[in-house]
Amino acid sequence: MFDTLRRRAAQAGIPSARLRELVTTPLTRDEEWVDETPPEAPRSRLSRRRLTIVLGAVVVAACCAVLGLLLSRPERESPPPLPAAVATVRGRAPASTPGPSSTSVPAPATLVVSVVGHVPTPGLVTVTEGARVADAVRAAGGASDVDTVPLNMARRLADGEQVYVGIPAAPDVVTPQPRPGKVDLNAANVSQLDDLPGVGAVTAQRIVEWRTRHGRFATVEQLRQVDGIGDSKFTRLKDLVTAR
Missing domain, CATH: 1.10.150.320 (Photosystem II 12 kDa extrinsic protein)
Known part of the structure; x- marks a missing residue:
């Protein structure tokens, strides 16, 4: 082993006397170990710090971009509420509303007739056009226990005429009739x-x-x-x- 050290010392230019002194001289406690590892260069620490800052900036930018996309999405519009269905009355379907193209039928014409005699409510009654004498008597409350045989209940009424129930008609009263030939x-x-x-x-x-x-x-x-x-x-x- 000493021969090996001597050859290496000769190659390094160390004299034999110095080599022998080093071998024979005991090491003190302070010379037991010297950490000759060079300290970390300031430039290496600076590079790591910059890398950490750049990574943090990238993460923050990515979060801001995602948040911007979420906030820029248009709000979903909810459909307007449908009109409430028309309630069915007593199990019958609601009447359909006629459309714009349907033809509106005018209300039937009415007649005003005077009913006098033995009826509960004598006076003027209103009936629809085409009504009979029986309809006018019924509108006045009906005949009150009198003989209605002389009264033609099936005769069509004319506007403005007078119906006599249980009493004779006035001699000069002429019941208006529709024009002949119509x-x-x-x-x-x-x-x-x-x-x-x-x-x-x-x-x-x-x-x-x-x-x-x-x-x-x-x-x-x-x-x-x-x-x-x-x-x-x-x-x-x-x-x-x-x-x-």
């Missing part, structure tokens, strides 16, 4: 309608079909709703027909 739009057939001036078989059939779809003519003016009847034709027909 064709009833609710009772005439195709042949009777065809006899009207300006109404042929096609128009007469259209009048009957309109009456079938709508139930009846409430007024003569509804004749305008029949296809093929314009203003001029209606002017010629309005005084020749009636809606009873």
Whole structure:
């Protein structure tokens, strides 16, 4: 081992006397170990600090970007509440509201009739056009235990007339009647309608079909709703027909 150290000392230029002194001289406590590791360079510490700062800045920027995306998203609009359904009355479906294209049917005309005699509430009563004498008597409370055989309960009423129940009519009273010769739009057939001036078989059939779809003519003016009847034709027909 000493020979090996001597060869290495000779290569390093250390004299033999100095080598022997080093080998034979005991080490003191302070010379037992010397840490010759060079201290960390300031530049290396600075680089690590910069790397930490850069990584922190990247993380903060990423968080800000994600937060910006979340805040910039448009709010979801909730649909408006639907209108409440119409309640069903006693198990029946609610009546449908007619659309813009549906034809509005005017209310039927009314008649004012005077009922006098043996009835609970004599006076003026209002009935619909086409009503009978029985309807007027019923509106006045009904006949009060009198013989109504002389009274024609099935006769159609005219506006402004007076009905006498159980008492004789005044001698000078004349019951107004519709003009003779008028064709009833609710009772005439195709042949009777065809006899009207300006109404042929096609128009007469259209009048009957309109009456079938709508139930009846409430007024003569509804004749305008029949296809093929314009203003001029209606002017010629309005005084020749009636809606009873």
